[in-house]
Every structure is written in structure tokens, then in C-alpha cells.
Amino acid sequence: MNDCLFCRIISGEIPSKKVYEDEHTYAFEDINPQAPTHVLVVPKKHIRGLKEARGEDSELIGLCHLAAANIARQRSIEDGYRTVLNVGPRAGQSVFHLHVHLIGGRGLQWPPG
Numbered sequence: 698m699n700d701c702l703f704c705r706i707i708s709g710e711i712p713s714k715k716v717y718e719d720e721h722t723y724a725f726e727d728i729n730p731q732a733p734t735h736v737l738v739v740p741k742k743h744i745r746g747l748k749e750a751r752g753e754d755s756e757l758i759g760l761c762h763l764a765a766a767n768i769a770r771q772r773s774i775e776d777g778y779r780t781v782l783n784v785g786p787r788a789g790q791s792v793f794h795l796h797v798h799l800i801g802g803r804g805l806q807w808p809p810g
């Protein structure tokens with residue numbers, strides 16, 4: 698989608714600090730990191746968000762989480778990290794292309810705000 702920020706990042710039209718890429722997923726550093734590790738993992742397919750996802754998207758959503766787990770392993774932050782999907786504006790979703798936040802490298806509070 699031409700008007701989607703993350704689709705434009707995936708295509709390379711907008712630069713990003715790439716962390717990982719495969720056939721189905723793309724991971725890059727968040728521009729406004731909230732922790733020492735703050736990586737966004739997105740499916741290459743444009744999916745607006747979790748509530749818009751369909752059954753056929755389940756594997757893509759799983760692959761995004763597994764990519765996040767692999768990045769966490771590579772960065773040696775497996776003592777504590779979080780994968781987060783913000784769903785809807787009231788939960789802080791500001792970009793409407795489904796993305797998994799990988800946040801770690803520091804202690805994390807529970808519950809999140």
C-alpha cells in the first residue's frame with residue numbers, strides 16, 4: 698500500500714535500520730526506542746492490525762513472533778523481553794500495519810501502562 702508507512706519501509710522507499718529479513722517478515726529498529734532493544738517485526742503482507750487479521754494470516758503473525766524470539770536470542774536478552782501488539786488507537790496503535798514490538802534489555806514493569 699503506497700500510503701502505508703511500514704509498507705514503504707519494507708520496500709526500501711523509506712530508510713530503516715534493518716535487523717532481519719526473510720520471505721515473509723521484516724524487522725527494523727524503532728525510530729523512538731523505549732528500551733535498549735526496541736525492534737519492530739512486521740509481516741511483508743499489509744495487514745492493518747490484529748483485529749483485522751484473518752485466519753489465513755495466523756502463520757504470518759506466528760512468524761513475526763518467532764523472528765522476534767530469534768532476535769532476542771541473538772542479542773542475549775532472553776532473561777526478559779516482551780513482544781507487544783498495540784491494537785487500536787486507545788492502546789497506542791499509531792501505525793496501521795500490524796507490527797510486533799520486541800522490547801528488552803532492561804527490567805520491564807507489569808502491568809504495562
Ligand code: 5GP
Pocket residue numbers: 702713714725726727728729730737782783789790791792793
Ligand atoms: P504503535 O504505536 O503503532 O504500536 O507503534 C508504532 C511504532 O513505530 C512506534 O514505536 C514508533 O516509534 C515507530 N515508528 C513510527 N514511525 C517510524 C519510522 O518512520 N521509522 C521507524 N523505524 N519507526 C517508526
Ligand code: ZN
Pocket residue numbers: 698701702703704705742743744793794
Ligand atoms: Zn502496510
